Amino acid sequence: MSSAAPVVWARTVAEVQRTLAAASRSGTPVVTRGAGTGLVGGADAGPGTIVLDLSRMNRVLGIDPVDGVARVEPGVVTAALDRAAAAHGLMYAPDPGSVTTCTIGGNVATNAGGLRGAKYGVTRDSLLALDVVLADGTLLHAGHDTVKGVVGLDLVGLIAGSEGTLGVVVGATVRLLPRPLRTATAVAYFATAVEAAAASAALATAGVRPAVLEFLDGKTLRAIDGLRGTGHADRGDALLLVQTDGFGAEEELEVAAAVLARSAQEVTTATDPAAAAELFAARRDALPAIEAKGPVLIEDIAVPRSRLAEAVAGVAAIAAATGADVYVFAHAGDGNLHPIIRSGPGDATRAAEEIFALALKLGGTVSAEHGVGLVKRPWLERELGPGALDLQRRIKRLFDPAGILNPGKAI
Template identity: 70%
Template sequence: MPEDDLPDYRTDRSGWVPGGAPLRVVRARTVDDVRNTLAAAHRDGTPVVTRGAGTGLAGAASAGSGTIVLDVSGLDRILHLDPVDAIARVEPGVITADLDRAAAAHGLFFAPDPGSVAICTVGGNIATNAGGLRATRYGVTRDSVLALDVVLADGRLIRVGRQTVKGVAGLDLTALIVGSEGTLGVVVGATLRLLPRPRQVATAAAYFATVADAAKASIALAAGGLRPSVVELVDGRTLAAIDALRGTAHAGTGDAFLLVQADGFGAAEEIDAVAGVLGRTATSVRTTLDPDTAAALAAARRDALPAIEAKGPVLIEDIAVPRSRLGEAFDEVHRIAAETGTDIHVFAHAADGNLHPIIRTGDDPAAAHRAADRIFALALDLGGTVAAEHGVGALKRSWMERELGPDVLALQRRIKEIFDPTGILNPGKAL
């Protein structure tokens, strides 16, 4: 690979650089490359930072002085796809969208749908337990992982989990490793659950006069016994940013936008029920079964982050609150923006209470970070979490300590010591 095409191995998409430069970069092409690298690092006591596409947002793949960067993006094969058992065996460097396209050829799909689906890797999804737009119905990455091939800190290769949906032999080490951000081992293979591809997707797009109205409408869907696959809420500032980027007129239609999708048999009937609920308070509601029209309606959510980033550098944050407190969370984030003088845009996976406050850093990054701290405190005050789906990495460790408490944190660190007795795996991250 030409030098100009190499990624900046010091950082990930978060932009956080710990200082200095890595000792070396190992671009693994085989499992033995990973095993040999870790065995040598374990022997010498050299820290190892594993990375894939580098799309993480919490600094988990950032690497500074004295570290080896282990790039597993070259392990990018779909090894086996079984349409009868509905499973796929893949290497960690497989792009998430590529796996979904391969599954589609067999009438199946891979449920996890993070916003970076076109560029992120399966290994990165596993490392952070990524969620995405469809998590409310289909769960997060952990719910789609049946088994993992993992290289431990000393170079040993183990397999945890199984190829069957059911199985209770032993402790669930698969679930433990998912979301561990490279601190317990390096995933070199995964057996993933696939699901039948929905025969039909129905879409509703609604505008509201206020974010509070949109949040209440999303809660009303759950209260009414409806379980759509996608419920996305976008605030007015974000709609205005999309208008500036795309030349659309979302912001003039309402101060909040709600995108809802239902899928599978009965999708049309369910979306009619959704429209009935939304229509009680929305200023406008539109439904469609046409895929092209649905894609156009969904652009008001898919364009959110690109539109905000087009305005300048940002902090991409991630919290979750009980969905019953979603409206309160939006109101408080907007209040924090006003009181700190920062420019904050917010969109959310509304059905599971997962908010993404996007804070423009502008000329005063320190003020942006102070606003982020207040948002993290807000999440805990509302009974939520400071890290919903982006991981903890390096940037949220102090807040994770506040969320978990000393006893739970000490227990987790003792578990890490069992997997990684010399402490070489992604030190200073997650735990």
């Protein structure tokens, strides 16, 4: 095999098998690639590496509305799967921020989350079975095509989030859920970001389980206002977006709104889809508004929900100490913060490192849904401990003895 860096655009499982078998014989590294929406360098490939692109394996192979499952290839765009499920009154719950472009294979690789993670979890929670090509070209079917299955070790859970270091996912059986017939939405504005974060934690003890619970800080609101000409920052220095769903959506939102009203300056609710879309607009505009100011470093940590307010305050203190221009929005329902650090002012690298350290200090993680890739690999031992990290690397060697699968990433 040549020392050049070829790209293989696979269309079939057999082509993936042949590629990996040849790479295994020659000891050539292989990096699997989907839509390229990753944020931590997980699909970066150096010289002499085969780039295995799965974007052309993009078929929804079947949807069974009775069993509530779909069989898909890895190159299926996540939003396309959800649209296909909608035709049967179902939904695919995970919805990463790049849902209109990212693919199921990449979602599995990073165990991606999204706005609905507060209620429906991350990609692993919607996986039933995976077809995986191992480093030597062997095809493995892991998991069960049934909703329930407890026989054997959970290889699906192990492969999800492994970022292409254990095998190449060439097919998935995913769980589909009934599409909610009703949704209800509220936006609450707060005087401070810490008050907003505390209010999101209060919802957890009020018997409320929102499908969406999002947080935006004042700097983010001001960026949105600058981009769209809106007046969010005039109404508060932080925002919480809450959406409930299902048959009791309106009743559940009433409880949530009452909790928010204890500390919010203003609460607005909507049950009409068009009005709800207007309330969602600020959240959708958050990252584009910040990026409009210039290049950014998009970070990703998570802390226990009970410590979200401490995390928000801590990030603000780090920004002040380093002079970095930091904006924060969050999937508040599961404690997942996205500190966005704008390049230029202050020490962005030092700010990012201190934010990672803050996450661990608060009992959290340096990566909630973006993965580890290259960027966060130096933090693995500090978060996992040497024993757990050594065990994971031994498992990697069992799956990939020659170390050809995405070397130097994730583990």
